[in-house]
Amino acid sequence: MLAQAAANTSPHIVIKPSGLALGADIVGADIPNLSEAGMEVIRQALADHLVVRFRAAAPSDRDFQTFAARLGPLRGSPDYTRSRPVYMADAPLVTVISNIVEAGQSVGEHGDGELNWHTDLGFEDEPAGFTFLLAREVPASGGNTHFANMYRAGDALPAVLRTRVERLRCKHQASHNAQGGKRPGYQDIETDDPREMPGPVHPLLRTHPLTGRKALYLGRRFGAYVPGLPLARSEALLDELWAHAALPENVWAQEWQVGDLVVWDNRCTMHRRDSFRGQGNRRMHRLVTRGERPV
Numbered sequence: 001m002l003a004q005a006a007a008n009t010s011p012h013i014v015i016k017p018s019g020l021a022l023g024a025d026i027v028g029a030d031i032p033n034l035s036e037a038g039m040e041v042i043r044q045a046l047a048d049h050l051v052v053r054f055r056a057a058a059p060s061d062r063d064f065q066t067f068a069a070r071l072g073p074l075r076g077s078p079d080y081t082r083s084r085p086v087y088m089a090d091a092p093l094v095t096v097i098s099n100i101v102e103a104g105q106s107v108g109e110h111g112d113g114e115l116n117w118h119t120d121l122g123f124e125d126e127p128a129g130f131t132f133l134l135a136r137e138v139p140a141s142g143g144n145t146h147f148a149n150m151y152r153a154g155d156a157l158p159a160v161l162r163t164r165v166e167r168l169r170c171k172h173q174a175s176h177n178a179q180g181g182k183r184p185g186y187q188d189i190e191t192d193d194p195r196e197m198p199g200p201v202h203p204l205l206r207t208h209p210l211t212g213r214k215a216l217y218l219g220r221r222f223g224a225y226v227p228g229l230p231l232a233r234s235e236a237l238l239d240e241l242w243a244h245a246a247l248p249e250n251v252w253a254q255e256w257q258v259g260d261l262v263v264w265d266n267r268c269t270m271h272r273r274d275s276f277r278g279q280g281n282r283r284m285h286r287l288v289t290r291g292e293r294p295v
């Protein structure tokens with residue numbers, strides 16, 4: 001009877017796992033009107049599946065921001081990641097990821113090219129926690145987002161290699177963006193030597209603050225360096241780890257439809273985006289929660 005009563009107090013939300021290494025659809029969640037019990041179902045789904053999708057959700061920007069803030073304190077994206085800041089009066093923390101140009105200016109970031117594997121804001125001392133992406137406009141094809149399960153990547157490391165990386169850290173270079181351009185504030189950086197590049201140093205295996213599980217935490221390959229190792233050994237070690245990072249059996253791909261809302265946990269996943277050059281307009285609205293210093 002107790003189990004029956006508990007079931008009746010939870011909303012009519014159904015979790016449908018992708019059946020792959022990560023990812024699940026959440027069906028029946030009324031985003032603007034979720035009870036606290038409904039939020040708990042979503043938090044648990046994120047802990048279990050790492051990436052969740054609400055298909056045809058299409059909340060208003062205001063409801064989008066209100067929902068996201070219930071999963072953690074929101075942070076603005078740094079202004080330097082924007083070609084020009086786009087603020088929405090009723091949802092000021094929402095930023096735009098888009099290739100659309102209006103009146104000669106980009107309305108958002110990241111254009112239409114491929115974005116290599118990365119985790120969001122890994123180049124900061126306290127990288128992003130959850131990222132939320134809401135599809136307002138999608139191209140005819142391309143632009144899919146691929147996610148990798150970094151718990152599984154860490155668990156699959158050969159024992160000797162895992163023992164080795166448990167005590168090593170990695171520098172996440174901060175000076176260059178995903179397209180290879182320099183971020184404002186780093187214009188004077190001329191070096192191509194990963195040892196000389198600026199950026200925070202994070203553990204290679206980090207412990208998730210909510211699940212207690214250990215995940216391989218690589219950030220991005222470009223400019224990465226393992227402090228304390230000769231450069232050649234650092235490069236060899238990182239190449240070996242990256243060979244485990246995004247194996248096909250660890251990946252699930254999101255094929256975007258207008259209205260899709262996808263939430264992922266940057267502490268235990270990486271993601272990449274396919275190019276959609278020449279395929280049309282794509283406009284995503286994005287929010288990010290504050291994360292913590294990886295340990």
Ligand SMILES: [Fe+2]
Nearest residue numbers: 118119120271
């Ligand atoms: Fe990203």
